[in-house]
Amino acid sequence: MRTRPDRPAAPGPRPRQALTAAAGVTTAVALVLALVVAPPDAVQGEAQRWMYLHVPAAWSAYLCFAVVLVACLPVVRHDAARPRAVARAAAETGVALTALTLLTGSIWGAQTWGTWWVWDARVTTTVAMGLVHVAFLATLALATTRRARRAAGLVGVLGFLMVPVVHLSVVWWRTLHQPPTLLAPGAGAPIAPVMAWTLGVCVLACTLLTAAALLTRVRSGAPHDAVVPARPAATAPAPRPQATP
């Protein structure tokens, strides 16, 4: 029942199209707000606009890894096939967004910190979060038995532990990265209302885009299962690691 191939792998075209349309409209509004309406920062100048891509990308990566966690629970329990496809799509999207976070952070850092890359706790744990999920994808691709797939699901569940570590790394350790402004433990830091609004719309746009990408990926990736040894040309879904030292 769960693996019946004719069953649609995700919501049909109409909800998906509505989601894609909402994502498109929100993204257009977000771009105008981030590039035109929001003022440059008093200290960082125009470079601060990278925040409107960097923060949503990081948030969406967290969200993807939360989806991996939830989807992997039934995989661990009884090797569920559909949640496994969702977990794989979410991990792939999450790894791509982690790479985008590191890339935008690097450019922003070059313009404000004065360096492209530092191995401070925030950057180090973010790279580790990406690598853990690359390892999860590889484990999933290699799992051909029920037992192995359940073990891979456990990697996906435990991998989520990296999310709070990354988010709180700037609080737990002294980093070059500044502490959080909005999702901060205790009181956050002051941010001009227009900047907060812009960031909010950007986060919403990125979340919708991520959801649309995830659904598309689940649909296209659902028929594929583990890479079987008999078919050497079969697709291995694990992407290349994005940032290794």
Added chain:
Amino acid sequence: MRLAVPRGRPRAWLVLAVACLGLALLLTSAMRDGLTYWGTPSEVAAAGPPHDDVRLGGLVVPGTLTEEAAGSSFVLTDGATDVTVHYAGALPATVREGEGAVVEGRLDGHVLHARAVLLRHSNEYRPPEETP
């Protein structure tokens, strides 16, 4: 140009090996050096004369920043201990008085000869003030 990338299971094994190796490297370096990126001037002063380069974080004391083509200097403070930072050449434009900075270099008493000066900006965001 196409690289001969293995496909299928060999590729998945390769990706797994690279990811695990990367994680192992990050973990060992974190165990060795810790995850604290910088020390305060007071901590570094209390630790005694350092053998290697140090990385100090603090605030640039307003009114102490001098910039010349031959070299720049400013005073970095954590509120209790001050360190005078000398840097050969012009400072990066992002280093400002009253803002955070992280400097890397050789500490000689209360004078630091910096190899690198990085800005550590705050988590506050606001538009530039209107100038009447």
